[in-house]
Amino acid sequence: MTRAYDSSGKRTELIRAAKHLFYRQGYRTTTLDNVAQEAAVPLGNVHYYFQTKQSLAEAVIASHAETLQNTYARWEQQNDDPRLRLGRLVTAPLDSVESVIRSGCPHGSLCQELGKLEDSPLAAHASQLLALSIDWAQKQFQRMGADERQSRERAEELVAAVQGTMFLAHTLRSPQLLATQLNRIKKRLDEETLNSVEGVKADE
Amino acid sequence: MTRAYDSSGKRTELIRAAKHLFYRQGYRTTTLDNVAQEAAVPLGNVHYYFQTKQSLAEAVIASHAETLQNTYARWEQQNDDPRLRLGRLVTAPLDSVESVIRSGCPHGSLCQELGKLEDSPLAAHASQLLALSIDWAQKQFQRMGADERQSRERAEELVAAVQGTMFLAHTLRSPQLLATQLNRIKKRLDEETLNSVEGVKADE
DNA sequence: GTCTATAAATTGATAGAC
DNA sequence: GTCTATCAATTTATAGAC
Numbered sequence: 283m284t285r286a287y288d289s290s291g292k293r294t295e296l297i298r299a300a301k302h303l304f305y306r307q308g309y310r311t312t313t314l315d316n317v318a319q320e321a322a323v324p325l326g327n328v329h330y331y332f333q334t335k336q337s338l339a340e341a342v343i344a345s346h347a348e349t350l351q352n353t354y355a356r357w358e359q360q361n362d363d364p365r366l367r368l369g370r371l372v373t374a375p376l377d378s379v380e381s382v383i384r385s386g387c388p389h390g391s392l393c394q395e396l397g398k399l400e401d402s403p404l405a406a407h408a409s410q411l412l413a414l415s416i417d418w419a420q421k422q423f424q425r426m427g428a429d430e431r432q433s434r435e436r437a438e439e440l441v442a443a444v445q446g447t448m449f450l451a452h453t454l455r456s457p458q459l460l461a462t463q464l465n466r467i468k469k470r471l472d473e474e475t476l477n478s479v480e481g482v483k484a485d486e
Numbered sequence: 487m488t489r490a491y492d493s494s495g496k497r498t499e500l501i502r503a504a505k506h507l508f509y510r511q512g513y514r515t516t517t518l519d520n521v522a523q524e525a526a527v528p529l530g531n532v533h534y535y536f537q538t539k540q541s542l543a544e545a546v547i548a549s550h551a552e553t554l555q556n557t558y559a560r561w562e563q564q565n566d567d568p569r570l571r572l573g574r575l576v577t578a579p580l581d582s583v584e585s586v587i588r589s590g591c592p593h594g595s596l597c598q599e600l601g602k603l604e605d606s607p608l609a610a611h612a613s614q615l616l617a618l619s620i621d622w623a624q625k626q627f628q629r630m631g632a633d634e635r636q637s638r639e640r641a642e643e644l645v646a647a648v649q650g651t652m653f654l655a656h657t658l659r660s661p662q663l664l665a666t667q668l669n670r671i672k673k674r675l676d677e678e679t680l681n682s683v684e685g686v687k688a689d690e
Numbered sequence: 691g692t693c694t695a696t697a698a699a700t701t702g703a704t705a706g707a708c
Numbered sequence: 709g710t711c712t713a714t715c716a717a718t719t720t721a722t723a724g725a726c
Contacts, residue, residue: 494691528692530694
């Protein structure tokens with residue numbers, strides 16, 4: 283790095299373009315030329331900002347992580363009740379049905395693809411996106427009074443259900459499935475957490 | 487095709503090798519040379535059996551579908567009770583924990599990768615593997631007395647949960663997660679289907 | 691049918707002018 | 709810092725001898 287920040291905005295633009303294309307087409311399918319064109323930057327220039335395609339992917343993963351953390355921070359500000367927060371985690375994919383149907387979960391599909399590149403550190407990096415979501419969900423269950431193990435298992439269960447639903451809806455290209463199943467998950471979540479309202483308020 | 491069957495067994499062997507490598511490394515990462523070496527067949531010979539890499543992938547998908555159908559047929563023979571049949575669907579991944587942790591679900595991960603190749607018929611072909619499982623699960627729920635819509639939604643929910651669990655366990659490389667969450671799914675399945683035993687026996 | 695050698699195309703990465 | 713031109717490696721696919 284020879285610069286303190288991205289003065290021209292090209293670096294940021296390259297990350298945005300790569301993020302978009304990796305999501306739509308996958309990491310392997312997307313060429314650096316594709317990214318360069320999408321970002322309106324000459325191909326050769328890409329290597330000024332990112333020495334390798336892999337380092338570009340790492341920047342993309344970091345960008346995803348930042349977005350996720352911002353989202354969770356916002357949800358925490360907007361809702362004190364951990365049940366409502368978890369509800370948003372479940373129904374969030376409904377805010378972008380079309381892209382979920384077309385390309386699946388932005389984080390999940392990236393983990394899936396990079397997870398098979400064994401000789402690469404990208405797999406471990408990407409998996410942190412999933413870990414981030416589980417950890418956050420676990421925190422919410424803990425605020426409802428669940429202990430360490432209980433909260434962990436419920437968080438894993440919830441994230442697995444949402445991920446599996448997005449995957450199925452994407453694979454079968456069914457917006458209907460996405461809506462129906464996410465609502466089922468949400469309904470069960472609401473039912474299961476009905477008796478933990480007091481614990482929350484006491485914790486406040 | 488100039489032959490009625492695979493007399494030398496090389497065609498079958500190539501499919502087996504490709505199936506294995508696509509699962510472990512992914513479709514894009516696996517080269518025809520990799521497949522040829524794994525099958526102990528010279529590279530140039532691959533094109534005698536499969537004109538393109540895509541046609542090899544189609545054969546792999548067909549082989550997966552055949553395996554799935556055989557498995558379901560066997561489960562139907564071994565158990566009359568649809569609840570037990572569905573139980574096997576849930577716990578089956580525990581019979582091959584290591585490969586699931588290492589590479590995820592053989593069908594799910596294939597669907598995920600091929601699903602992003604838009605200009606290819608492979609996506610639609612692969613998605614039939616998932617559809618097959620959902621359809622089979624739906625049949626079992628129907629035999630328990632559930633109507634068309636109910637059985638469909640419960641089948642989708644079950645498959646989504648199992649797929650999501652395999653995906654999470656694979657991404658986080660956690661055999662513990664796989665076992666814990668699959669057992670949770672099975673437990674809930676058993677609880678929810680407790681009151682539908684009569685309906686089954688009457689149907690027999 | 692089987693195999694070697696190679697063509698043809700793609701693509702990540704680099705060199706070097708400006 | 710920016711961009712053009714090009715290298716080097718990979719990989720799908722084909723040609724043609726045996």
